[in-house]
Amino acid sequence: MMEFKGYQHPQSYFPEFPPESEWDVIIIGAGPNGLIAAAYLAKAGLKVALIERRYEIGGGLATEEILFPGYYSNIHAIYHMMVDYMPVLQDFDLGRHGLVWIKPNLQASMVFENGESLLLTRMIEDTADSISKFSIKDAQTFSRTMGRWRTIIREILAPATFIPPMLPIEITMALQKTDVGQELLELVEQSPLDIVTNLFENDKVRAMLLYNICMWGLDPRETGVGLFVALYLDRMMNKCYCQGGSHKMANSLGREIVQAGGVILDSSQVNNIIMEGGKAVGVDLWEGRTLRAKAIISTLDPQTTFVDLVGGENLPVSLKESVEGWKYDKWSLNTLHVVSEEQPKYLPKDQWASESFMTIFGFEGMDQMLEHWDNVVAGKLDTSIMGGHATCESFWDTHLVRVPPDRAHRQVSFFQHHAPYNLEGGWEQKGPEIEEAILQKWAKYAPNMKKENIVMTNQETPVDIEIRFPNMRYGSIKHGDYKPIQLGCFRPNQECSGNATPIPGLYTGGASNYPGGCVLGGSGYLVANKVAEDLGVTKWWKPTKEMEKYTKTYLEG
Amino acid sequence: MAKEERYDVIIVGAGHNGTTTAAYLAKCGLSVLVLEERPEGGGAQETVEPIAGVRIQPHAIGNYGGSAPGWEQLELWKYGFRMDYDPRYEVPFDTERGPMTREGTLQVAEEDQMGWAKITGLLGEPMFHKELLRATFWTPPHPSYIENDENTIPYMQVFKQYSPDLWTKELLEYTMFDFLDQHIKSEAFKVFQAYIANVSGAFGHFPGVAVPAVECVATVLPPAVAKPVASRGNMHGYYHALFRCAVANGATIRTCCPVEEIIIEHGRAVGVRLRDDATLGNKTIYANKAVISGAHIKPTFLKLIGPKHLDAGFLQKIKDLSLKGGSLYMTHFLTKEQLRYREQYKWPSHESFNGGFYCMENMEIYWKNLECVLGRQSNLDIPPDEAMWGMVGQTNYAESQPQCTREGYYVNGPLWMMVPTPEYNVDGTLAMDNGPADKEKWDQYMVKTLSCIVENADSDNIVKIWSDSPWGQEFRNTGMLGGSWYGTRCDRDEWWNERPTQELARYRVPDIEGLYLCHQSAAHPGGLCLMAVGYNLMHILIEDGICEPGPWWYESPWYIPEEGKISAKPGQGRV
Numbered sequence A: 001m002m003e004f005k006g007y008q009h010p011q012s013y014f015p016e017f018p019p020e021s022e023w024d025v026i027i028i029g030a031g032p033n034g035l036i037a038a039a040y041l042a043k044a045g046l047k048v049a050l051i052e053r054r055y056e057i058g059g060g061l062a063t064e065e066i067l068f069p070g071y072y073s074n075i076h077a078i079y080h081m082m083v084d085y086m087p088v089l090q091d092f093d094l095g096r097h098g099l100v101w102i103k104p105n106l107q108a109s110m111v112f113e114n115g116e117s118l119l120l121t122r123m124i125e126d127t128a129d130s131i132s133k134f135s136i137k138d139a140q141t142f143s144r145t146m147g148r149w150r151t152i153i154r155e156i157l158a159p160a161t162f163i164p165p166m167l168p169i170e171i172t173m174a175l176q177k178t179d180v181g182q183e184l185l186e187l188v189e190q191s192p193l194d195i196v197t198n199l200f201e202n203d204k205v206r207a208m209l210l211y212n213i214c215m216w217g218l219d220p221r222e223t224g225v226g227l228f229v230a231l232y233l234d235r236m237m238n239k240c241y242c243q244g245g246s247h248k249m250a251n252s253l254g255r256e257i258v259q260a261g262g263v264i265l266d267s268s269q270v271n272n273i274i275m276e277g278g279k280a281v282g283v284d285l286w287e288g289r290t291l292r293a294k295a296i297i298s299t300l301d302p303q304t305t306f307v308d309l310v311g312g313e314n315l316p317v318s319l320k321e322s323v324e325g326w327k328y329d330k331w332s333l334n335t336l337h338v339v340s341e342e343q344p345k346y347l348p349k350d351q352w353a354s355e356s357f358m359t360i361f362g363f364e365g366m367d368q369m370l371e372h373w374d375n376v377v378a379g380k381l382d383t384s385i386m387g388g389h390a391t392c393e394s395f396w397d398t399h400l401v402r403v404p405p406d407r408a409h410r411q412v413s414f415f416q417h418h419a420p421y422n423l424e425g426g427w428e429q430k431g432p433e434i435e436e437a438i439l440q441k442w443a444k445y446a447p448n449m450k451k452e453n454i455v456m457t458n459q460e461t462p463v464d465i466e467i468r469f470p471n472m473r474y475g476s477i478k479h480g481d482y483k484p485i486q487l488g489c490f491r492p493n494q495e496c497s498g499n500a501t502p503i504p505g506l507y508t509g510g511a512s513n514y515p516g517g518c519v520l521g522g523s524g525y526l527v528a529n530k531v532a533e534d535l536g537v538t539k540w541w542k543p544t545k546e547m548e549k550y551t552k553t554y555l556e557g
Numbered sequence B: 001m002a003k004e005e006r007y008d009v010i011i012v013g014a015g016h017n018g019t020t021t022a023a024y025l026a027k028c029g030l031s032v033l034v035l036e037e038r039p040e041g042g043g044a045q046e047t048v049e050p051i052a053g054v055r056i057q058p059h060a061i062g063n064y065g066g067s068a069p070g071w072e073q074l075e076l077w078k079y080g081f082r083m084d085y086d087p088r089y090e091v092p093f094d095t096e097r098g099p100m101t102r103e104g105t106l107q108v109a110e111e112d113q114m115g116w117a118k119i120t121g122l123l124g125e126p127m128f129h130k131e132l133l134r135a136t137f138w139t140p141p142h143p144s145y146i147e148n149d150e151n152t153i154p155y156m157q158v159f160k161q162y163s164p165d166l167w168t169k170e171l172l173e174y175t176m177f178d179f180l181d182q183h184i185k186s187e188a189f190k191v192f193q194a195y196i197a198n199v200s201g202a203f204g205h206f207p208g209v210a211v212p213a214v215e216c217v218a219t220v221l222p223p224a225v226a227k228p229v230a231s232r233g234n235m236h237g238y239y240h241a242l243f244r245c246a247v248a249n250g251a252t253i254r255t256c257c258p259v260e261e262i263i264i265e266h267g268r269a270v271g272v273r274l275r276d277d278a279t280l281g282n283k284t285i286y287a288n289k290a291v292i293s294g295a296h297i298k299p300t301f302l303k304l305i306g307p308k309h310l311d312a313g314f315l316q317k318i319k320d321l322s323l324k325g326g327s328l329y330m331t332h333f334l335t336k337e338q339l340r341y342r343e344q345y346k347w348p349s350h351e352s353f354n355g356g357f358y359c360m361e362n363m364e365i366y367w368k369n370l371e372c373v374l375g376r377q378s379n380l381d382i383p384p385d386e387a388m389w390g391m392v393g394q395t396n397y398a399e400s401q402p403q404c405t406r407e408g409y410y411v412n413g414p415l416w417m418m419v420p421t422p423e424y425n426v427d428g429t430l431a432m433d434n435g436p437a438d439k440e441k442w443d444q445y446m447v448k449t450l451s452c453i454v455e456n457a458d459s460d461n462i463v464k465i466w467s468d469s470p471w472g473q474e475f476r477n478t479g480m481l482g483g484s485w486y487g488t489r490c491d492r493d494e495w496w497n498e499r500p501t502q503e504l505a506r507y508r509v510p511d512i513e514g515l516y517l518c519h520q521s522a523a524h525p526g527g528l529c530l531m532a533v534g535y536n537l538m539h540i541l542i543e544d545g546i547c548e549p550g551p552w553w554y555e556s557p558w559y560i561p562e563e564g565k566i567s568a569k570p571g572q573g574r575v
């Protein structure tokens, strides 16, 4: 007689990752910084677990099919500014995973209503040629200035990105050692607006340069951030596109981590950092698993790390205060992703204007731009003076379009502009209006972007950024504002900017740490160095040539 | 840049099966290169977040693979594999929901449940549920000179051993319905099971595949899976574990690398040539031991190898392989309120909406649906209240793996419905995917049919609909010709020792040395993410001396080594 025993089976059908486990290092967040830290430390022989909340690693390195079905977009980072200098790209052979960088000469164009255009190019003289149409004097100034700034970047700012931050006074002393350093010091105290208006006379030229300088969130009128003017302008002339999409960089790093024995747990949210006797000893995941480790690295923003995960009650007073006072980015980005029947063709006769990596439009001069930014800071958007930049991604990358042959000619582009998180009236309400205004503006500057040619759109507002990445609070693409007291050795605060925190066992190393946001490869690299030192493992990597030279010239003797 | 690259094995396509094969071979210590055309691997195991905070599953949803030897052999847990609930928990016998008919939800009678439990090996001591599944899917077809009959076909051997009363010669001629008729009374329950089989591998009404059809269903019901959902991270999370297993064992996997040609020299596959826009300097890569195609069988032979190396008779057979019946129209609904069942579909243990299978009513409706999709192959003209479909609801996912984190919204789906394969659709390939107006039409059709069981599927509530037609699927994912989720269907002439054709049934290609097939369309057991093709293929690769697995390997107990080859049974040597 057969008897029914229920669906219980003696064998488990799916052996799973264990509920409790021990590691050397746990890293919270698989954005570029978490990935870089994990790759270095796993290769150093440490047992590393990298934990990511989303179903896909990469954080801001996200290439996803949001124009569904069939079209991939780089929904966050697309312009890679530090490819020339990032140690991670020198220390790892990511090319073997098929990582290919494209650095177009035509880096950016700015187009105007009357059909004029300005170019920003990798080769300095091409930009100068373009500027000469507006002002010969500005063209010459540009050639000469950029040549010197390039040296400043190569010798100082680029290598310093990957070396722990110093106090302003120490920096001043160090920079005085050379002429290049002294020139940089002269820049530091000025605001972006001062620098641009002092150097250049033509309004359109000023507008184009200032846009590139402030695009990542520098306040044009803030003094004390002058060094970023040189840095951004040089780097905005050297942006790279990651063929196949930015996610490829994440995936390549992911492979390095896994090949070195590291484990990646995606679709796993860290709910809290486990504290024992004042020390950070592990993490609890929402799904119920617990992981313990000697060192825990958070790449999240300060409030998530310290208030939500550690818990305000576990923080020393000074840390608590500085964390609570943390200022998130003053502006975020709103992006309209579009599938169109044709690649946008902009007004200028100069075809280079339509073929550059990034096309800026909407501003006829610097005043409009400043007014737009003031609006954004005040939580407003006046679409009549709003401008931004667009990129036709599929022009650079055939891999982004995966549709039937009768649609294969279609192109994927986006338009992006600075935008407040707290928009007056709310994004849910105002979003459709803004989308409409963007499309109208686009069609004005690129007449073939008319309604009939638009196949599909998808707008990612600052609120959406935060929904995808709760650590990008208020849509903060850099996890926190760029202002002098949140930069350098004050990022995120003096106690944590060297990557260790006042809480033993806990380290920070995301965009809210020195050197800051964007895909710089900086804080992930620095925190890996710090943790390797503290855990006493041998570093298998050496500083890059530029870093060694910088250290020798400025930091030694 | 143009330095010559060589690997032991090159695999075309990083879908489920290409990746599984890569993981196995890398674990054997071979140098393995996988080349994937798309920006992301995983093939049809994918998740998309089309708007912030909303996840959809355009393709695979349920993890049917619970009985795979791969879990033990590849140790996916080491690479982060997790289900999104505890698979070890006890599932009470009464299935939580029965089939839905126009009247309401049907409570399955206990005797019908017992009948089902009996034929799927859940009764008695010991239970033979896993053995039956493994014998059906996880065993390579026998060498061509072995007679396939009631004594040699693996699942028949399992019945013979564990439940001789089920073992009859006729079973090999039965349809699934014939088999169910003997053990189950309710017509609706039978139609329900057959429909799950139709969307899981083999058809309820095809003679000769009764057991495979039943097993396709058994592998997605408890205890093989406790809820009809997949792993943490959904099916793409399962893929991640496989992919990371391959990578951790040394495999190189590259995306955005479309293979344009499999290079054949002197009757041997020696390498591949990539399309010019592949993200790599070097477009020609060589394989020392084997090239394995994880791409659909039709482009593999018709394009990547081509008529240069193949005769017209063989090519004709490839052209004729059937894509029919595998095309699913997938729909997700974003709503402001949680969907609610109509009164007659409410179930005491389930307050909230969690999907279901609709219009699983009787044979008449079954035939009405299949006649349209398989017979006339014309656009759906079935009244929405008689359309057959299945759907997953949000509550099927663990709370700690929410599918929607957009406050104030709910995502529901996919709702999947069989539709005619575009290539054969008498209304044209674009018939169900001809621009926005067409999408709107089919969206409305899906809303209407969903409304049969849901009271608030109205335009106030539904904010957005994502639909993925078979035609779109074919190009989003080049593995899915015709959007066919199983590649080639599993009818008598395209299953087991006939899959995809007799001469290709053991994953080898006659007259081309060093070439093997691992796409679902080209290999037994076909569709579903079972890690089965890779496991089965391993037997053949061992036979051919391509790889030598370590002590972690065990072969299928029903495997018959081919004469003159090295046995895949460890220690047996050449037979």
Ligand SMILES: Cc1cc2nc3c(=O)[nH]c(=O)nc-3n(C[C@H](O)[C@H](O)[C@H](O)COP(=O)(O)OP(=O)(O)OC[C@H]3O[C@@H](n4cnc5c(N)ncnc54)[C@H](O)[C@@H]3O)c2cc1C
Binding pocket: A028, A029, A030, A031, A032, A033, A034, A051, A052, A053, A054, A057, A058, A059, A060, A061, A075, A076, A077, A078, A079, A080, A081, A268, A269, A270, A271, A299, A300, A333, A335, A465, A468, A469, A470, A471, A472, A476, A477, A478, A479, A509, A510, A511, A512, A517, A518, A519, A520
């Ligand atoms: C729209 C947009 C456009 C941008 N464009 C560019 C560009 O062109 N170039 C450029 O250089 N930069 C760009 N950026 C900025 C850049 O993407 C970020 O500054 C960068 O990604 C920060 O890297 P990170 O590793 O510090 O953190 P993130 O990339 O934010 O990664 C953090 C990770 O942690 C995860 N996480 C969050 N909470 C938890 C938790 N509780 N448990 C586990 N994991 C968690 C997140 O899901 C995320 O993956 C852009 C950003 C946005 C939003």
Ligand SMILES: Cc1cc2nc3c(=O)[nH]c(=O)nc-3n(C[C@H](O)[C@H](O)[C@H](O)COP(=O)(O)OP(=O)(O)OC[C@H]3O[C@@H](n4cnc5c(N)ncnc54)[C@H](O)[C@@H]3O)c2cc1C
Binding pocket: B012, B013, B014, B015, B016, B017, B018, B019, B035, B036, B037, B038, B041, B042, B043, B044, B045, B058, B059, B060, B061, B062, B063, B064, B065, B257, B258, B259, B260, B294, B295, B296, B328, B330, B473, B477, B478, B479, B480, B483, B484, B485, B486, B518, B519, B520, B521, B526, B527, B528, B529, B530
């Ligand atoms: C709508 C739908 C629902 C499904 N539901 C389920 C489910 O619930 N559960 C389940 O287990 N299964 C389900 N499946 C089936 C399952 O997804 C497939 O059986 C499985 O993914 C097939 O894997 P594969 O590796 O054989 O092929 P594919 O997934 O098709 O992979 C082939 C890969 O090869 C790549 N490729 C093709 N040509 C080339 C080339 N020339 N060069 C380089 N790369 C190439 C493709 O891009 C693709 O990534 C579903 C499928 C569909 C379509």
